[in-house]
Amino acid sequence: MATLSPQSPNKYTYGFHVKEKYSFKSQKGLSQKIVKQISRHKKEQAWITQFRLKALKIFLQKPLPGWGSNLSKIDFDNIYYYIKPINSKAATWKDLPLEIKQTYDRIGIPEAEKKYLSGVSAQYESEIVYKSIIDSLKKRGVIFVDPQTAFQKYQEVFKPYFASVIPISDNKFSALNSAVFSGGSFIYIPKGVHVDMPLQAYFRINAKNMGQFERTLIIADEGSFVHYVEGCTAPIYSSDSLHSAVVEIIVKKNARVRYTTIQNWSKNVYNLVTKRALVEENGIMEWVDANLGSKLTMKYPSVYLVGKNAKGHILSLAFASNKQHLDAGAKVLHLAPNTSSTIISKSICKNGGRTSYRGLLQIEKGAVDSKSFVRCDALLMDEKSRSDTYPTINVKEQKTDIGHEAVVSKIGEEQMFYLQNRGLSQEDAQNLIVSGFIEPIVKELPMEYAVEMNRLIKLEMNGSVG
């Protein structure tokens, strides 16, 4: 067989249909022209193109956030804003960085999935299995599509809610996403429908699992339930340096949505994500947010409790090592009576890593009898690392009950002594304590994810004794 790279201009060998598959890659940098190009490639209607152009204008006007980490190193002109997914096929297994390959091997994920995650292969082996899942969901009226299909086929469902929770001008990166978004999931769950198994982007055939500027919109109609899982435990290799997603969720009366993220981008990525949920009467929103990868993450899943008795729960986990800076946290706004929320954050930093918890808890006037509890725990593994906590608690209503607690410490000497006394090596003892520390969050993950997560933490912990 002739060895040919997909870039080869030899049309003859490739044949006609391959030519069609040729991917599109926009120029580097961002301009009106590129935004229009993206829109044209997606065959979008005029209002979406206008929406994108408006967002671009706002993006260019807005300054970078002056808080958090240093973002001035991001070179916005040196980024491809749109690459058709199939393009990543051009990469080969050999091109992947060694540490990613090693991690894949050590976690023991199957070859096909490895390739999928690394972008080498665009399709997942179990395509047929997933197709049947999609079919059964369709019968119950569930819509689960990518944004492009959503706008083409289900515009009347999604248009009223699109950019309603996170407006373009919310922040610089939501504006960026609004200008160049591609990929992601648009989900509609009809009234009273319980989706029993967690939905994953995997299920959608031909859709890439995670995009650079994904856009997700979930609408859970009255009394419905859905659990959406984003990401995966194996590191996702990306040569792009900036990722900026927008996730909007609408939880209607009596509905419940759980959104689980396991973020494990390769360690050269800026991950700047805006996530927000609007919860109506009696609704429940749960964010389970685990961050392990990326060079810098700034992500604060938010819950706006707008209806009576609405509830919000956020579990946040961050593990930073090797100069990573994970600035994660949560925001809850109580805007209606009798609302309640909990935020549990756990962070671990080692080997020069830095974790920050940044959160907001706001009780507006009139949100009587609302309750909230926030707890942040941090483990510092060595003297090179750093841990910060920046919560804000803003109360404008008297009839409330708010608590916040945070503890930063190292692994207890007594705990280590006890375990080593019982014959565990120093490393095993440390692993055990760390597993116990993050257990409240890991136990909320679907089983197969929890298993992989534990393995991954163990892997990250490797060599931390020294």
Added chain:
Amino acid sequence: MVVWANLMETILINHPASSKITIRENEKKQVVLFLSGNMDKKLEVNLMGQNSWVEIIALVIGQQNSKISFSTIQHHRAANTQSNLLVKSLLFADSSFKYEGLIKIDKMAWFSDAYLRNDNLLFGSDCICESRPYLEISANNVLCTHAVRTGKIEKEQLYYLNSRGISENKAFELIAESVCTSLLEKIKNSVIVEEIKKVIEQKLHAAIS
């Protein structure tokens, strides 16, 4: 215990300007603050020497229409240092209180033990309370804890007092006084206690009636 109290110096800060306090090696200091009216107070405590120890006690009474903002820094710059901070506020109608408390541990400040606690009790229906307890920690062999509680008087407490024939206003006064007493008890210098006790009584009485 007596020896301990003698060794420790208690400082009362009763001016509105920003203050900086340095604690040197083996020193123990207690810093007392009382804030009311309209105020913007900043306090920075630097634990410069090894084995230094500080306790910061602040009482905030937000009367009607008063705006108080208060910020503290517990900066651990040396090893084996310990800091405790307790800020309690009583907020009455239309008052606003903003608090920002930072615990900062430098890289070389091993075995630091820092604690921050902020309790806010809201009496009035239109008060605004903002609390920002921050931690910035660069050393690993430390223990840093902070806790914030903001809320109203427990219904059960009020019910208990009411059922014993105590009017609502009187009950408020009792509960507010008990909060103050819990702080005053921690102050080791009896002269200072007497000094601020009178002021507190006046302010509380004015605020509740």
